[in-house]
Amino acid sequence: MIYRRFFNVPTYRIRSPWEELHRMRQQLDQMFDDTPSQRVSAGVYPLINLTEDKDNYYVRAELPGVKGDELDIQVTGKNLAISGERKIAAEEEGARYHRKEREAGTFSRMIGLPGEVDMDKVEAKLENGILSIVVSKAEIAKPKQISVS
Amino acid sequence: MADTQSKELKVREKQEVASPAEQTTPGLVFTPAVDIFETEKEITLLADMPGVRADDLTIDLRDNTLTLSADIAPVDSADEEEILVEYETGRYYRQFTLGELINQESIDAKLNDGVLRLSLPKVEKATPKRIAVKTG
Numbered sequence: 001m002i003y004r005r006f007f008n009v010p011t012y013r014i015r016s017p018w019e020e021l022h023r024m025r026q027q028l029d030q031m032f033d034d035t036p037s038q039r040v041s042a043g044v045y046p047l048i049n050l051t052e053d054k055d056n057y058y059v060r061a062e063l064p065g066v067k068g069d070e071l072d073i074q075v076t077g078k079n080l081a082i083s084g085e086r087k088i089a090a091e092e093e094g095a096r097y098h099r100k101e102r103e104a105g106t107f108s109r110m111i112g113l114p115g116e117v118d119m120d121k122v123e124a125k126l127e128n129g130i131l132s133i134v135v136s137k138a139e140i141a142k143p144k145q146i147s148v149s
Numbered sequence: 150m151a152d153t154q155s156k157e158l159k160v161r162e163k164q165e166v167a168s169p170a171e172q173t174t175p176g177l178v179f180t181p182a183v184d185i186f187e188t189e190k191e192i193t194l195l196a197d198m199p200g201v202r203a204d205d206l207t208i209d210l211r212d213n214t215l216t217l218s219a220d221i222a223p224v225d226s227a228d229e230e231e232i233l234v235e236y237e238t239g240r241y242y243r244q245f246t247l248g249e250l251i252n253q254e255s256i257d258a259k260l261n262d263g264v265l266r267l268s269l270p271k272v273e274k275a276t277p278k279r280i281a282v283k284t285g
Contacts, residue, residue, distance in 0.1 A: 044160065045158040045160045046158075047160060049231070050231075051230060051232060052229065053226070054228075058225065060224060062199035062200065062236060062263070063199065063263075064197040064198065064262060064264050065264040088184075095186040095187065095193075096187045097184065098187065099183050099184060099185040101182040101184065103156075105157055105158040106156070106157055107158040128262070129197070129199035129200065129201075129262045129263015130263065
């Protein structure tokens with residue numbers, strides 16, 4: 001399902017003697033791939049959830065502790081680039097740490113949206129540590145209701 | 150801290166709570182990532198809780214057990230269709246046992262950009278006082 005959405009090409013197959021071998025290799029790769037998660041993830045920070053409705057795409061990411069001005073969002077064609085830096089301020093001298101699980105650092109990610117977008121209608125907001133970007137679909141990408149006469 | 154500034158952030162899956170206290174409402178529960186540090190005066194706890202509003206957060210301290218629990222507000226509307234799901238959302242829950250006595254009156258909690266900062270001041274120990282002996 002996801003495959004079809006992202007690569008908008010018909011899935012016809014070219015038969016070749018190597019195809020079967022190639023397929024076997026892919027399956028073996030999958031077997032030894034030790035990612036336990038069932039979800040499709042690019043493994044790039046930040047993790048993203050992408051949803052759509054009739055008019056918009058919604059891109060959401062959890063970025064706790066990131067300020068709006070530390071974030072850089074750019075749209076080029078169908079691609080959305082999110083980059084920035086998460087800073088954790090140094091605490092006072094002599095503080096003894098019991099746990100240190102939160103991490104600081106830079107991040108940069110590119111997301112390809114599945115359809116044409118209207119680059120002028122992109123809105124981003126950062127609320128309670130969640131970034132949500134609303135990208136308007138281009139007119140040609142919007143579904144048209146066709147009435148049956 | 151200088152070397153951590155340029156480090157590239159790596160993806161870390163949200164940790165689901167393995168066996169939280171009995172949950173009565175359905176849904177996923179996650180453990181927030183925390184920093185805890187201690188100075189002479191207080192213990193400070195920082196927790197990443199994206200999606201939590203101040204009203205939805207409960208901090209409870211009794212008998213040296215500190216409990217953080219938070220609900221999140223749903224972000225998507227019903228007619229949105231999922232295309233790609235890389236992270237799940239759910240409530241947060243985590244418990245800590247504190248070794249120090251805490252001055253309950255002056256606990257301070259702030260929630261900014263999805264990060265909770267909780268200051269737990271220690272109970273001031275009796276400072277040794279020298280008693281002067283008068284002669285007379």
